[in-house]
Amino acid sequence: MQRPDMSVAVAGIKMRNPVMTASGTFGYGAEFADYLDLESIGAMISKGLSLKPKAGNPTPRIVETPGGMLNAIGLQNVGIDAFIEQKLPYLKNVNTPVIVNLYGNTLEEYGEVAARLDGLSGVAGIEVNISCPNVKQGGIVFGTDPGAAQEVVRLVKKNTSKPMIVKLSPNVTDVVLMAKACADAGADALSLINTLTGMAIDLERRRPVLANVTGGLSGPAIKPVALRMVWQVARAVKLPLIGIGGIMNGRDALEFMLAGATAVQVGTASFLDPSAAQRIAGEMEQYLVDHKIDSVSSLIGALEV
Amino acid sequence: MQFKSMVVSNVELSPNYFRMRMTAPQELLASAPGQFLMLKVTDAIDPLLRRPFGLFDVGTFTAEYAGCGAQTYCEILYKVVGKGTKLLAALHHGDVVDLLAPLGRGFDLGPAGEEKVLVGGGVGLAPLYYLAKALVERGEKVRLFAGGRNRDDILCITEFERLGVETYVATDDGTLGESGFVTQVLERHLNKGMRIFACGPTPMLDAVAKMSARHEVPCQVSMEAYMACGVGACLGCVMKGANHTEATPDYRCVCKDGPVFDSFDLQWS
Numbered sequence: 180m181q182r183p184d185m186s187v188a189v190a191g192i193k194m195r196n197p198v199m200t201a202s203g204t205f206g207y208g209a210e211f212a213d214y215l216d217l218e219s220i221g222a223m224i225s226k227g228l229s230l231k232p233k234a235g236n237p238t239p240r241i242v243e244t245p246g247g248m249l250n251a252i253g254l255q256n257v258g259i260d261a262f263i264e265q266k267l268p269y270l271k272n273v274n275t276p277v278i279v280n281l282y283g284n285t286l287e288e289y290g291e292v293a294a295r296l297d298g299l300s301g302v303a304g305i306e307v308n309i310s311c312p313n314v315k316q317g318g319i320v321f322g323t324d325p326g327a328a329q330e331v332v333r334l335v336k337k338n339t340s341k342p343m344i345v346k347l348s349p350n351v352t353d354v355v356l357m358a359k360a361c362a363d364a365g366a367d368a369l370s371l372i373n374t375l376t377g378m379a380i381d382l383e384r385r386r387p388v389l390a391n392v393t394g395g396l397s398g399p400a401i402k403p404v405a406l407r408m409v410w411q412v413a414r415a416v417k418l419p420l421i422g423i424g425g426i427m428n429g430r431d432a433l434e435f436m437l438a439g440a441t442a443v444q445v446g447t448a449s450f451l452d453p454s455a456a457q458r459i460a461g462e463m464e465q466y467l468v469d470h471k472i473d474s475v476s477s478l479i480g481a482l483e484v
Numbered sequence: 485m486q487f488k489s490m491v492v493s494n495v496e497l498s499p500n501y502f503r504m505r506m507t508a509p510q511e512l513l514a515s516a517p518g519q520f521l522m523l524k525v526t527d528a529i530d531p532l533l534r535r536p537f538g539l540f541d542v543g544t545f546t547a548e549y550a551g552c553g554a555q556t557y558c559e560i561l562y563k564v565v566g567k568g569t570k571l572l573a574a575l576h577h578g579d580v581v582d583l584l585a586p587l588g589r590g591f592d593l594g595p596a597g598e599e600k601v602l603v604g605g606g607v608g609l610a611p612l613y614y615l616a617k618a619l620v621e622r623g624e625k626v627r628l629f630a631g632g633r634n635r636d637d638i639l640c641i642t643e644f645e646r647l648g649v650e651t652y653v654a655t656d657d658g659t660l661g662e663s664g665f666v667t668q669v670l671e672r673h674l675n676k677g678m679r680i681f682a683c684g685p686t687p688m689l690d691a692v693a694k695m696s697a698r699h700e701v702p703c704q705v706s707m708e709a710y711m712a713c714g715v716g717a718c719l720g721c722v723m724k725g726a727n728h729t730e731a732t733p734d735y736r737c738v739c740k741d742g743p744v745f746d747s748f749d750l751q752w753s
Contacts, residue, residue: 203718204713204717204718205717206715206716206717210713210715210716210717210740211715211717213485214486214584214715234733234734234735235719235722235733235735238709238721238722238723239710240710240719240720240721240722241710241711241712241718241720241721242710243531243532243533245530246529246530246532247532248532248533248712250712250718250720252718252719252720255719255722255735398529398532399529399532427529447532447712449713449717450533450534450712450713450717450718451524451532451533451534451712452486452524452582453486453584453713453715454486
């Protein structure tokens with residue numbers, strides 16, 4: 180049997196396989212080059228970038244919980260200009276699509292960051308973060324109000340000719356409502372889910388563990404929630420979806436594809452296994468070989484209910 | 485590097501303190517004292533993250549089996565404090581763990597000829613032993629100041645002495661060495677022309693950093709922090725640089741910019 184066709188395309192971004200690295204978990208790419216072949220994965224997504232460099236939150240910023248971890252990094256990043264000057268030249272030499280995750284403290288900043296990336300070679304697409312739970316301004320404010328989300332998406336769309344993915348928050352009552360709002364406003368694809376807001380308490384000190392008090396929960400603990408949301412949105416919205424949430428191995432990734440995702444993002448798994456994204460792509464391919472499936476795209480939304 | 489490693493031995497040195505030897509690829513011999521490894525204790529998802537440990541020793545040994553060649557090893561020193569280290573303490577010869585190593589920035593050994601002063605508390609002695617070996621190999625005069633709450637916290641002193649290191653011990657309760665803080669003992673012996681290397685609890689490092697500034701003695705500290713990735717990607721382990729303010733933030737990654745820092749590069753209490 181020939182090797183199965185692992186390629187997929189999300190909003191015109193062609194990828195050799197469906198495995199992307201999630202924003203905030205893969206640095207700016209180069210950090211992981213010693214541990215995996217960057218040209219073996221589907222796409223890389225940068226750390227969330229803002230107009231100006233951002234320092235992030237005080238420490239402690241992370242804590243482990245059963246089957247997961249909470250983080251309150253607070254979107255620390257070098258800023259869009261430093262990214263373009265210092266990080267992008269390296270990434271341009273890697274034959275893998277680079278998607279830039281961006282956010283703004285204000286509506287205007289979202290538009291400005293998107294505009295600075297427009298026309299830049301080496302940027303295959305953008306992912307708009309309207310869902311970070313760890314910053315007061317921007318992020319979650321836009322991700323929990325359908326009207327505000329639409330404003331952001333419309334403005335960014337006006338300022339970019341690149342494929343635009345919108346990353347959704349799970350911290351809403353109805354994720355389908357948010358997905359529809361973003362689709363109507365012009366999103367080319369949706370990625371879901373960002374982290375779930377959570378909390379950990381130090382019983383000895385009787386204080387929150389994280390300096391920010393709350394943080395974003397990621398890891399295998401959130402996979403069932405993420406799968407459910409991908410499945411719900413897939414049935415209601417026609418856009419390509421990227422499934423995110425606790426993917427640790429090829430089987431997890433394929434579950435997301437059955438639920439309706441065209442591609443997946445690997446996040447926390449890269450922390451405990453820096454080669455996770457490459458390994459997961461290999462495990463997916465092996466599943467296809469074992470089950471005599473020709474093409475990974477034939478599994479998208481193939482869940483029988 | 486990411487590699488599988490076999491546990492060679494895992495010995496309890498004193499209550500709750502263990503020393504574990506693991507096989508390692510030959511390339512690890514090129515690691516620097518002060519660098520660390522990230523260890524995945526179990527394939528299960530709880531605990532999920534790797535655990536960071538300073539390299540206590542790196543070298544080669546020949547196992548007592550017929551036909552065995554020299555094998556590179558690395559060692560860690562750890563205290564059982566939570567779920568991860570409890571599982572670690574239950575590992576035996578032949579068990580396999582997954583390692584990332586060597587990681588981070590190690591100690592700068594400094595110019596030859598100065599007296600080198602090592603200050604350690606509890607498992608903070610771990611990177612200092614590897615450092616002491618490197619310094620002694622260069623023919624340097626090395627002194628060790630070791631501190632702890634009680635005698636159980638004072639680890640591997642005889643190993644340091646075997647290297648020819650002059651050792652000073654202080655415990656809070658006086659059960660071994662002098663009674664009191666190790667920093668008090670250190671201060672009596674501190675002179676210009678020395679260079680300090682310290683690792684241990686943050687309050688101890690804070691005191692050492694301030695003392696080194698007072699005495700104008702260069703000082704490097706090896707820091708500990710909660711970490712997720714160990715390679716500078718997650719930004720979870722940062723600490724404040726010397727000039728950090730709310731308005732002009734300056735965070736340094738312990739895993740990538742450290743774990744060893746010049747003490748004047750960090751902000752102390």
